[in-house]
Amino acid sequence: MATILSLSNVSKSFAGRPAIEGVDLSIPADAYVSLLGASGSGKTTLLRLIAGFDEPETGTITFEGTRLDGRPAHERGIGFVFQNFALFPHLNVRDNVAFGLTHRTVNPVRDEAKRAAMVAEAIEMVGLKGLEQRSVTQISGGQRQRVALARTLVTRPKLVLLDEPLGALDAHLRARMRDELRQIRRDLGVTFLHVTGSETEALAMGDRLVVLDAGRVGQFAAPADVYAEPASPGVARYLNAFNLLPGRLDGTAFRTEAGLLAMDTASLRSGHEAPVYAIRHDCIAVRAPATEMADDEAGLSARFLASEYSGASVLSFFALDDGRIVEVEEHLSRGEPQRLEADARYALSWKRRDALVFA
Numbered sequence: 001m002a003t004i005l006s007l008s009n010v011s012k013s014f015a016g017r018p019a020i021e022g023v024d025l026s027i028p029a030d031a032y033v034s035l036l037g038a039s040g041s042g043k044t045t046l047l048r049l050i051a052g053f054d055e056p057e058t059g060t061i062t063f064e065g066t067r068l069d070g071r072p073a074h075e076r077g078i079g080f081v082f083q084n085f086a087l088f089p090h091l092n093v094r095d096n097v098a099f100g101l102t103h104r105t106v107n108p109v110r111d112e113a114k115r116a117a118m119v120a121e122a123i124e125m126v127g128l129k130g131l132e133q134r135s136v137t138q139i140s141g142g143q144r145q146r147v148a149l150a151r152t153l154v155t156r157p158k159l160v161l162l163d164e165p166l167g168a169l170d171a172h173l174r175a176r177m178r179d180e181l182r183q184i185r186r187d188l189g190v191t192f193l194h195v196t197g198s199e200t201e202a203l204a205m206g207d208r209l210v211v212l213d214a215g216r217v218g219q220f221a222a223p224a225d226v227y228a229e230p231a232s233p234g235v236a237r238y239l240n241a242f243n244l245l246p247g248r249l250d251g252t253a254f255r256t257e258a259g260l261l262a263m264d265t266a267s268l269r270s271g272h273e274a275p276v277y278a279i280r281h282d283c284i285a286v287r288a289p290a291t292e293m294a295d296d297e298a299g300l301s302a303r304f305l306a307s308e309y310s311g312a313s314v315l316s317f318f319a320l321d322d323g324r325i326v327e328v329e330e331h332l333s334r335g336e337p338q339r340l341e342a343d344a345r346y347a348l349s350w351k352r353r354d355a356l357v358f359a
């Protein structure tokens, strides 16, 4: 796959504190790339460096084979859509979309007929046909979001940076816009680099997923691969799908404060400073206390605290003997959820091969 954007050893700090550290990335052309990370992990800083609102202290950024060092934002040919997409309130939908084409310094489109055709095409693409004359103060949040997108797409960038573009929308609209964004991107064949703090959004939308961990690239892979095999406890934490139990290797097992966990040697991922045992929420079975474990299983005893329904699944919270909370996810498609008694003890168990042991 051809590379459209590459970053090599890019770093940026604020008042001596690193925000981005030694980032190397090759973003493929014609792809949807999600960028996930905790608050403060450097996501916005990275986008600002690519867009040209900030310059890196070290490293180089290359876009379509050309180094971007020192080149101002408006000459980079990179589009961006930010969360608080400031539209011009005194202009209607069409004029908001046309604004960027008319006023840009590089290749402004002054031919009126050509400009009108490009604007109409962009408006149609984002599904706003019929609303051209409407003031942007008289349309819904989702429609405003689409105006912001059309305003960027009309300039036909090969790369669009999106910083939490769905952040201001309600849950229902967010879900719908996810599909629309993917579809629009596919139709155009451009690259989207989409920053989100939501792991579900990142996993659902990206063909590729970058996980930023304290200013560094924690992992860059297909979402399914990151989910199945996070590269570090830090990456696993952002996915919000793993129980992470600190402890230490003890012979062929892993010792936690809450008990000894049998493990397969194939589960071991070496090279990590602070040892952590990781087991995904949806890999854990809840059984009667003192249920015998099979030879290929591991588990711990825990006290049931509470459950939370979230549509298709139930998330149950248990306390281990060291007070640590373990989460168990049960998919309702597999049948009625178990009835669990508050404060009662249960045996939590899982297949050893489903665990990852970072040590």
Ligand SMILES: Nc1ncnc2c1ncn2[C@@H]1O[C@H](COP(=O)(O)OP(=O)(O)OP(=O)(O)O)[C@@H](O)[C@H]1O
Residues within 6 Å of the ligand: 014, 015, 018, 019, 037, 038, 039, 040, 041, 042, 043, 044, 045, 046, 197
């Ligand atoms: N202009 C600035 N001046 C000083 N520090 C800054 C500035 N911009 C960002 N930072 C710091 O750099 C780090 C990374 O910030 P950044 O906004 O890139 O994170 P983020 O991952 O986008 O966070 P969020 O998800 O909360 O938006 C943070 O510690 C932040 O406080």
